[in-house]
Amino acid sequence: MTIPDTYAAIITAAGRGSRAGEGPPKQWRSLSGQSVLARSIAAFADFPRIVVTLAPEDMAQGIAELSGPVTLVAGGATRSESVRAALESLEGSGVTHVLIHDGARPLVPDAVIRGVVAALQSGAPAAAPALPVTDALWRAEDGRVTATASRDGLMRAQTPQGFALDAILAAHRAAPEGAADDVELAIRAGLPVTATPGDEDNLKITYGADFKRARRILEGTMDIRLGNGFDVHAFTAGDHVWLCGVKIAHDKALLGHSDADVGMHALTDAIYGALAQGDIGRHFPPSDPQWKGAESHIFLRHAAELARQMGYEISNADVTLICERPKVGPHAGAMALRLSEIVGVEFDRISVKATTSERLGFTGREEGIAAIATATLIRR
Numbered sequence: 001m002t003i004p005d006t007y008a009a010i011i012t013a014a015g016r017g018s019r020a021g022e023g024p025p026k027q028w029r030s031l032s033g034q035s036v037l038a039r040s041i042a043a044f045a046d047f048p049r050i051v052v053t054l055a056p057e058d059m060a061q062g063i064a065e066l067s068g069p070v071t072l073v074a075g076g077a078t079r080s081e082s083v084r085a086a087l088e089s090l091e092g093s094g095v096t097h098v099l100i101h102d103g104a105r106p107l108v109p110d111a112v113i114r115g116v117v118a119a120l121q122s123g124a125p126a127a128a129p130a131l132p133v134t135d136a137l138w139r140a141e142d143g144r145v146t147a148t149a150s151r152d153g154l155m156r157a158q159t160p161q162g163f164a165l166d167a168i169l170a171a172h173r174a175a176p177e178g179a180a181d182d183v184e185l186a187i188r189a190g191l192p193v194t195a196t197p198g199d200e201d202n203l204k205i206t207y208g209a210d211f212k213r214a215r216r217i218l219e220g221t222m223d224i225r226l227g228n229g230f231d232v233h234a235f236t237a238g239d240h241v242w243l244c245g246v247k248i249a250h251d252k253a254l255l256g257h258s259d260a261d262v263g264m265h266a267l268t269d270a271i272y273g274a275l276a277q278g279d280i281g282r283h284f285p286p287s288d289p290q291w292k293g294a295e296s297h298i299f300l301r302h303a304a305e306l307a308r309q310m311g312y313e314i315s316n317a318d319v320t321l322i323c324e325r326p327k328v329g330p331h332a333g334a335m336a337l338r339l340s341e342i343v344g345v346e347f348d349r350i351s352v353k354a355t356t357s358e359r360l361g362f363t364g365r366e367e368g369i370a371a372i373a374t375a376t377l378i379r380r
Contacts, residue, residue, distance in 0.1 A: 001114050002046075004121075006096040009044040009160065010086040013037050013103030014055045014075025019206055026205050027103045028061065032218045032380075036205060039106035041070060043113065044099070044160075051089060052103070053082040080178025080185070087169045098168065099160035100182050104205045107217055108160065115196040116162040126168070126186045128161035129198035157181060158198040167191055223379040225312070227274025229266040234368040241326065241369070244319060244335035244352055245297060245342065250326045254369060257286040261296035263319050263352070266373035267339065268296070270317065271303035274377045275310060297342050304343040312377040316349040322363050322370040328354035 013027040023029060027037040034042075037052070044050055045068065053075035054062045062072050073089050075082030083100055090098065097120050101108065112129045119127035133156060137149040161182045168182060171189035179185045183193050201217050203210060238253020244263040254260035269279045277283075280299050284291045307314060317339065321328050328335075335352040343350075357364045 001117065003048065003117060004097075005048050006094060007047060007117065007120075008049040008051060008090055008093075008095045008098050008165075009047040010083060010090075010098050010100045011037070011040055011044070011050065011052045011103045012075070012079055012082050012086075012100070013040075014053045014058075014082045015079070015104075016055070025055075025058070028058070029211070031106055031211065031214055035065065036106045037103045038066065040101065040103045040108070041066065041068065043106070043108050043110070044101070047099075049090075049093075049095065051086045053086050078178050079181075080172065080175075083182060084169075084172040087165065087172060090165060091169060095165055097162060098165050099162045100168075101160035102204055105159055105202055106205070107214060108158075108202045109199045112158070112197065112199050112202055113160060116160055119194045119196050120162045120164070124192070124194040126161070126163045126183070126191045127194040127196050128183050129158040129202070130155035130195045131158065131198040131200065132156075155195060156198070157183060158202050158204075163191070218380060221380065223312075224315075225274040225377045225379075227270040227272065227375045227377070229269030229271075229273060229279075229373040229375075230371070231262045231265040231269065232362075232368055232370045233260045233262045233265075234362075235366065242296070243321060243326075243328065243331070243369075245338035246331050246335050248326050248331055257292055258284075258294040258299070259296050262369050262371040263321050263335070263373070264296040264300050264339070264342075266371035267317055267319050267343075267375065268299045268303045270373040270375040271300075271307055271314070271343075271377070274375050275303075275307060275312070277306060300339070300342050307377055311379045313379070314343050314345050314349075315376040315378045316345075316351070317343065317373065317375045318351040319353070319371060319373045321352070321354040322357055322372070323354065323368075324356050324359070324364060324366050328352070 016025050028035050051071045051073055053073050056074045073086050099116055116127045133151045133154040137151050138145045139147040139149060171185040175185050175188055186193055233254040233256050235252040236255040241248050241250045241254050242259045242261040272279055284299055332352045336350040337347055340347045340350045362368055363370055
């Protein structure tokens, strides 16, 4: 399903989240390497327009940390005030429908979002995901159960809650006192609300313990792949070698159809291997003259971009160069930096090191250089 150009997502993140315990507001806290808010925004990456409401004091942080087609709007003292500010910012913009989502729900499944969109596209003026209440319900006072309550017909509300923009904006304007959520305002305004399927993983982070549950969900849904690469190039006449993107003076050169960067070739094959996409030869055949003398960063960039296209991020990579000479140690840092630039990951996630073969074999006889690489790819 393609998200229509006239749909926008509103993500509310202006609250302080005091119930989540000590520390910064919950939306800015890290959840397995990304902030809660960044994960919530990423769930709506297919939307042509995303509006995020922030507390005024968080605007500088939002500008610095949030990327993509995100518009920041100053929120109010309450959720309803924040949502209304975002809705007002969209009036007259060509947007016809909005999905309003809690910034503290970072794990909303794509199917939940698309279920709301499908309901709106079918003509519903309002739609929201929900789950049936399955537990027994009690009333309590001073720590004691005082009565039971029927759960018949009760549902647990989730977000995103979707609406025709003009209808929900009118509902907000008619109720300046606000409400617990936007469905409540829609019902007050007489709008019929379609219940769409929710998901147990679409939890709202409220308390500190919710972070542990969210991490368990993430760990259970991660697709982790490992790939290995191995390459060898013989020495030939020359005065330098290319290793992991760094030119090193040497009394020989490496022989190859491209620039013979043995380390970069091994890492490229490791990424292709993790993706089950063959090797360099499949994507850049040596029989094709256009690749003669090609710089190896072309191959590595292609492998990294293919990983992103398939939904994976490169978590880390490790390259070992096997040779007697040249000495790799003085250049290892520059090599790791160059590889990190090419694949687009942090410097501290790339390792380059070297070993000898104790004068054994072709590397020991200084007939060439070998390289082994391992890459870890993650799809969350």
